[in-house]
Amino acid sequence: MSLFSLIKSNGPSGFGYGSTAEDVTAGRDLRGKNILVTGTNSGLGAETLRVLTLRGAHVFATARDETKANAACQGVQGEATPLVLDLESPPTVRTCVDTLRHDNTRLDAIICNAGIMALPKRELAFGLERQFFTNHIGHFMLVTGLLEQLADDGRVVILSSAAHTGAPKSGIEFDDLAAERKYSAWRAYGQSKLANLLFAKELGRRFSSSGAAKTAYAVHPGVIQTNLGRHMNGAMNFALGLVGPLFLKSIPQGAATQCYCATHPDAVAHSGSYFADSNVAKPRADAEDPQLARKLWERSEEIVAGLP
Secondary structure, eight states: OOHHHHHHSBOTTSOBTTOOHHHHHTTOOOTTOEEEESOOSSHHHHHHHHHHHHTTOEEEEEESSHHHHHHHHHTOSSOEEEEEOOTTOHHHHHHHHHHHHHTTOOEEEEEEOOOOOOOSSOOEETTEEHHIIIIIIHHHHHHHHTGGGEEEEEEEEEEOOGGGGGSOTTSSOGGGTTOOSOOOHHHHHHHHHHHHHHHHHHHHHHHHHTTOOOEEEEEEOOOBOSGGGGGSOHHHHHHHHHHHHHHOBOHHHHTHHHHHHHHOGGGGGGTTOEEETTEEEOOOGGGGOHHHHHHHHHHHHHHHHTOO
8 A cells, every 4th residue: 555545545434634624523403502603714723614614613713913814704604603713812811711711602612723933933822932921822822711602512622733743852941941941933833833732732641530421632644735834934835835735635635533522422432542643643752741730720820820
């Protein structure tokens, strides 16, 4: 079997590399379900919004400003409510949380899709490396603020990446979260994606230990050429353009795994797992370390408590 055939084959779930978001949700009746999706104005978020509303879900669709959020909702035929959420702006995260709490909205799933990638130069947000703050702390603040709104069997899906393998060998560099000692675009991005994975692991563990039927998942969407890569240099984008027709996923394929984890009944048995191609996958070893996950959770709580 060729490498190309292997990556295109389906796994135990019945889905695989080539499956789309419509494929993995086929036959799912999501009427009466409320799902929050971050970053719905483009790319994987827009496709996730489209497919979930197509299946009948009411999607709370977030974007960084009102214009983008409204445009995202106007672009679908199903039921969608726009919400402003900028992961780099704690006040907008709190407002989003407060709005859903005030309306006593029950959420059947939260899909943490938004993020930034491969900033060429070191940038800070509230004293932390910007990718770590945006991709992890922003979503940590959102999800932990909404846990009481999550349905008894609710799900949390956090977009990680195979790029988590590029995080520092020591894991999360708690003594240098501002990346003062060393900065590289992919190393910092990898650390933020490892943090996403560890957050899902610890959240799943906490759900399980409390006896809750709630579940949590980390997902790798695949390599997709979306505007997430807008900060990558020209050489990298040129290379992606060359290999794209062979190896890059389409946006419908890239949105499949998060839609699978958020809606498919078979995913429930794998809470706390890392998924790729709509199947359980194996992350790097320290992503399974419960002590590291617990330490990150505690440090994240301290960071959130100190935000303005």
